[in-house]
Structures are given as structure tokens and as C-alpha cells.
Amino acid sequence: MDYFSAVGVSCALPDPHGSDNLKVLFSDISVSLGKGEIVDLLGPSGVGKSTLLTTLAMLNPYGSTAMSLQGKVCSAMTPEQWRRQVVYLPQRPTLVGETVFDAIRLPFTFKAFRDGDKNGDIPSEEDVRTHLDGIGLKDVELDRSPRALSVGQQARICLLRSLLIRPKVLLSDEVDAGLDDASADCVGRMLQTHAQENGMAVLRVRHRVSDGRAHRVLRLEFGALTQASDDTPMKRGDSDDD
Template identity: 30%
Template sequence: MSHQTFMQLSGVGLNKGPAAILSDISFVLQPGELVMLVGPNGAGKSTLLSILAGLSPPSSGSLTIQGSAVDDWPREQWARHITLVPQLSQMGFPLTVREVVELGGLAHSQSVVALRDATQKAIRDWDIEYLAEQEVRLLSGGEQQRTQLARSWIQVHQPDSGLWLLDEPLSALDLKHQRQCLQRVQQLKQEGKAVVMVVHDLNLALRYADRVLMLCCGELIADGDAATVLTAERVSDVFQVETVLNESGLNWL
């Protein structure tokens, strides 16, 4: 990855009927950057990820990737550059874990042998080898989440992939696998890829994020390093919970 801006949003908005879901969102993403997206329920976080993934065209404003407008990118090329793990991934077919993980390599040209090897490595990396031949729909929430993370891991590790979008990836994971996921995120950063991650744990953002974007009521109200964005005063105001900041992080009163 080069050090040029990977993606830029300028005045992006999204309407559903007369309602504005997002309004005037502007920021840039750089390669090798971990951006954590925070805000109360209904703030527009998942909707913003959907726009970044190219799934929801904005109603206003512009979005460019590596200097080119969205409309200039063929869909298959966009799919190779950006990988999304949504909050919920409901399977409509009785696929095994191995089959789901293998789907992550289909957007890229690979031999059968290369795809098989990449699938096995992702299954091993995400600690789901013992589940490989089980049907995904029969697994626990955390096991399904790790399966989807493994699927996306194949895709985001391709040479022409540059952005990993994660919508609350830790919500169903136990402590061991939360730590594993964060280690994988750090690994991607070191490889020069950008990561945008929705989190509800603000102390996690304080510890790990290079930048924090805070949304409220569909508007981007703060963008900067975690210590600047996540002040006790702002968190108290936005989340409507009295908050203090001390050595242990943000704490609710």
C-alpha cells in the first residue's frame, strides 16, 4: 500500500424518505490506520460502514477511493479492495464452516490449491479447526462470528485489499478471542491496511484507536485521537450518562 489517502468522504449524507440518517460526514482514511467508530445506538455507525463498503450509495456528497470516484470503480474491483464483517451474517444455506470461510477468496483470482491453503490457514488463525466440517447455522454466536472473521481474513489479506470494516466484531466473542481479534487488527495495521471498527467499549478505543470518530444523531461530532475525542464531558453529553476519566479509564457514575 502507498502512503496516499486511501479513502475520502466529503459532505456525505444518506436519506431514507424524508428522514436524514447521516448528514454532512467528511473525513479521510489513511493506510495503516485504526479508526474506531463510537456513538449511541441509532447514531448511524452501521449505516456509515455500509456506505464505506459500497453497499449503500450516499444521497449527497462524494466518496473517493485512492483518488477515484465510486462510480469509476467496477463492482468486482471494489469488492477486492474492501472487506466488511457486519453485525449479523445470517446464512440461508446449510454451509459448513470450511465452505463459508472459502467464500472469502472468491473475489480474487486464485488456483484451487491456493484457495484451499488460504482457507485452511484462516481456519487455523481464527481457532475454528475443530468446527471446520460443522454447519454454521448450528454454532453458537461466538463461533459464527469467528467463522465470519476467518472468511473476511482471507479477503483482506489479498495484495490489492486495503480496508477492513468491522461492525462490533467483539460483541459475541469471549475474552480470549477478543484479544485474538485485536491482535489481528494490529497485524493488518503493520501491513499498511486501514481498519474501521465499530465498538461500544470506549475504554477499548482509548487504548487501541489511532483515531476515534464519534457519531450522534447521524452527525460526525468529533474526529481525532482518542484522548481528544473521548473526554468525560463529551461522553457524558453524548451518551447521557455522567462519566469521569481517571487512571482506569472512563467510568460511569
């Protein structure tokens, strides 16, 4: 039995011009992830990589699929309960709060988190400081405004916030796209550590050269999802935009 499974994954977008025609991005594809497995998702711009992730996170009103997590079907959970365990990390970071510390602790204030299995306590200032130092952000003060951070710093903080929740599945949408090589490697190590130590499964959209951490590589193109070699070079047209 797969740790995470999604079958019959489909998405058809309405015509923005108002006709009855639908744009089918993908139809009846399947995705499975093993416990602690890291899977990279590649594909040209516009094929629906981000859309696939939002569908798996139950965030896409035009997507449909039958999913299960550790043998429990998603229909037995509320969308909020599902998203508590299957976390989508968007390509463009968003931090809400007056300070970095507030922004990191924000998810812990949500009802879905308070009512569910917390998998740990709310992180303290000391915890957050230690984690920030570990991802190369020693120069970011906890009381700094998130608006004063670079895009790369915001991306790493968004990743840290998601990891502190300890999800069972992380759907990462090019979180390393705006980072230099050293910072991107730091992010990769974070994901690898959490996958190995906590059993978190990771599906990550990437456009960088392989960092060797993925157990498998999938390619989404022409509405189909296929297995690819982990050393498959990026094709012209692959990008960080979906």
C-alpha cells in the same frame, strides 16, 4: 493524499408511513483513513453508525458520497469492484454453505473476485485450518455445518473470510460484540496484524472499552462526526445496535 477518502457523506431515510418527510441521519460529513490505520467509530444507538459503513461500502441506496481509494475515484469502478476492495463486515454474521470450509471459500467463487486483482490464490484447506487455529477455533472442523456454530464462532469466521480476501479497507460493524474478552482480543490482534503487514485500513464500530489498538477515535452523534479521545468512556446509550 489520503489512502481512503469520503466527502459529502449523507443519508436521508424515507418516512415508513409514506409521507414526503425524510429522516436525515447525517449530512455532508467526511471520513478519511490512512494506509494501515485503525479508526474506531463510537456513538449512541440509532445515530447511523452501521448506515455510515454501508454507505462507504456502496451498499446503501439512501446514502451518497464522493469517495476515492489510493487516488482512484469510486465512480471509475463498478460497485462490485469497489466492494471487492472496500469490504463491509456486518454486525450479524452470515455463513452460507454446507461446511465451514465452503462458507470461507464462497467469496472466491464470485465473478467480481475472479475478474479482479486476486491478491493471492484461493485458500487451501491447510491455509484455512491454520487461520482457524490462529483465531482460537481449533475445535471447529472444516466439515462442520456453519449452523452448528455459536454466534461468536460465526463472527470470527466471517472476519477471517473477509481478511483472506485481503481488502484495502475493512468496515467492521462490531464484529467483537458477542465475544468474551479473550476472543475479542484475538480478533483485535488479527485486525492489527493485517493493518500492519498488509496496509489494510480499518474503520470499526465498537461498544467495548478501548483495546488500545485504534490510532484515532471518531464519534457520530447529532448528525456530526467528530474526533474523540482514545480513552473517551462509552456514554450511556452507546450500544451494539444502530
